[in-house]
Amino acid sequence: MAQYEKHEYDVLVIGAGGAGLRAAIEASAEGVSVGLVCKSLLGKAHTVMAEGGIAAALANVDERDGWKVHFADTMRGGQYLNNWRMAELHAKEAPDRVRELEAWGALFDRTVDGRILQRNFGGHQFPRLAHVGDRTGLEMIRTLQDHGIHQGVDVHMECTVVALTKDEGRVSGAFGYEREKGRFKMFSAKAIVLATGGVGRAFKITSNSWEYTGDGHVLAYHAGADLIDMEFVQFHPTGMVWPSSVRGILVTEGVRGEGGILTNSEGRRFMFDDIPELYRSQTADNEEEGWRYTQGDRNARRPPELLTRDHVARCIVREVQEGRGSPHGGVFLDIAWIQEKMANSAAHIRRKLPSMYHQFKELAGIDITAEPMEVGPTTHYAMGGVRVDPDSQMTCVPGLFAAGECGAGLHGANRLGGNSLSDLLVFGKRAGEYAARFVKENGAVVLDEGQIEAISNWALKPLESQTGDSNDNPYQIQYGLQEMMQELVGIARSEEGLNDALSNIANLRHRSENVIAIGNREYNAGWHTALDLHNLMTCAEAIALAALERKASIGAHSRDDYPDKEEPNTKKYNTIVRKGADGEMQILREEIPEVRTDLQEIIEEIG
């Protein structure tokens, strides 16, 4: 018999980042009992690392902004593969969600007239990101955390869910281990909200932490939900490239929003060399105009450094491949140059970008107020994920909801900076609200001991044998996967490479099924890594399969063998990954429904 501690909730939220916390707050405000589980300590989720800001059309800095412009920007950035209903809800509700944070104690930077200040970011036509220097995520997660702990939510920190259970088609609970003693916990729940974040750990160079192993994606997949658009993995253009031990750590887009420029080894601002048609009329055609834009000139157009992330990342790769990169294989990002334009530039940079200043000073020995940084693309964000109903965030599995980065639809083929934090708030709230409603409308669930027993046995398997091939430890398999994914499923993809990747994944999966974790159950990182491998493999396979399916280069997905944006005679579609009846992964396509007429008019009007 499996040994476990049992907990019972109406709603269980898995994940305590912005989406999970917001969902938990909302569900408990609806009067149902709520449990919240997270792998790390409270307040350490990815959301804490977000730097640049939260996108919301508050129109505090430029009154020409409004939800319609935000909606049109989001759709354009996503190459119109977005779920338009989600894009609509997001643009309409984000301002209220930001104001609500202020009512819960958040202190955003201010405009001169005492309102929430907003900054420029790539792909947003107007200054739109509410922020606190470059530590916006910290402000957001702390506000939600400090508000949430007084809402009667039961928090289980350092507890990792490894599987969901079902009761005749409906989710019935989640099974996990607590890190400290390695003991099992079984959470019975009438509704479950997945808010587990992304999958960046499938790649070698990433801004993501050990937590991002795609757990929610895989929990949903095995429970019978669909994953959509998994091929769209965002490579953020500016990660640190040197020293090698910090490679991948994020350099916020805020640097470019504040006037930072990208140059190659010849000192050329190469972003002016390739401006996509879709953005030509919105983009500055000379350096002076670009600078004026960053300083708030309302008649200037934005500099090409603030084009969308997919495009900027590809331009950087081109410069490096053609031999015009920086010494450590990136390009230069220069904010120090603004000293030509302002007297007290060093103090200005330190005030606007304090954590970037600190990060480069301490980790790379570089003073960004005086010297350029070296940057290159880093795996950052999963646009793809669990398919949900746009209004309720429920998956096709009754009682199972998903929100935040592990959900999908809002961002289409490419996410705009700042649109994630707002996504967490808008759809975290909705998921909590609808999960509570589901609980009220549906009866109790029954747990099935057989399912629990099987999960428990599976989870203990890596610990069973304590003698094995020490060259094949969980970390080595993870590194193997990361290297391979980086090379074959990274920024530039091809049919040959992707097929190669799929057979590599099959091999790695085989190795991971027999992996051994040395030691006992107590806070055993090797054991945890061994169990995570299972999720990484499934996500890697889903990404590679979807990438193979999409025979085009659009948004964050680029195929060397299919450089065109569209496939001949094909309407816009989503890729769908689903677990087949035979247990194998299936890939299919589904046409995207026509945009509602009034929304289509907005797109055409705003352009």
Add this chain to the structure above:
Amino acid sequence: MAAAKFKVWRGDANTAGFVDYEAEVSEGMVVLDAVHQIQAEQANDLAVRWNCKAGKCGSCSAEVNGHPKLMCMTRLDDLPLEKPVTIEPVRAFSHVKDLVTDVSWNYQVKKKIKKFNPKPPDFEDGTWKMQQEDIDRVQEFRKCIECFLCQDVCHVLRDHHLHDNFIGPRHYVYTAALEMHPLDTENRLGDLKETDGIGYCNITKCCTKVCPEHITITDNAIIPLKERVVDQFYDPVRKLLRILKPKK
């Protein structure tokens, strides 16, 4: 690449001690990288907390060569590598395993501090007017990443174990952020004096010295809170003046 020697604290609450390891050192490496290398190659079950690897989440607190540090922000080339680098867990809380300690006390303490309670909004859309200069000080406090290094060095917790009567510098920073928040209407001064033990702090400033976020914990948070407590409870005239003047 050169190798360096490390002494890493291993074991659990029952038996623990230093274990020697060697790791390859490359340019720019931080202590956390060495720990990860040791974990991946020699000690798969080594327990360590980390998340952001960029000084933003406050997970990787430890004592490196006896100094409280974030491991992800401590570069090996700033340490004398001719002798072994010692890495130990923070000591103000009970030990769990290897580099991990039980910090749950901090979460319990925080929950007991009266929550933010704003005055009614200034505008119809539910927002308030606040000037940047009115929030600068509180923004400093809100930089806290909850690494608990300040708690680790405070002698009231570390040496005197007054966890039941003293909330520690992190939570004075938190209380100060609430008390000095331009919108807050709550009063936490009674709690500070009675249950939160602010009187135990004798302003040694050890907490300020280790704060990786460079929050001026003692001068900007603790001393002003102590003054407010004194005003309210020991000095009727100043208390009266404070009541007549706006609180914040």
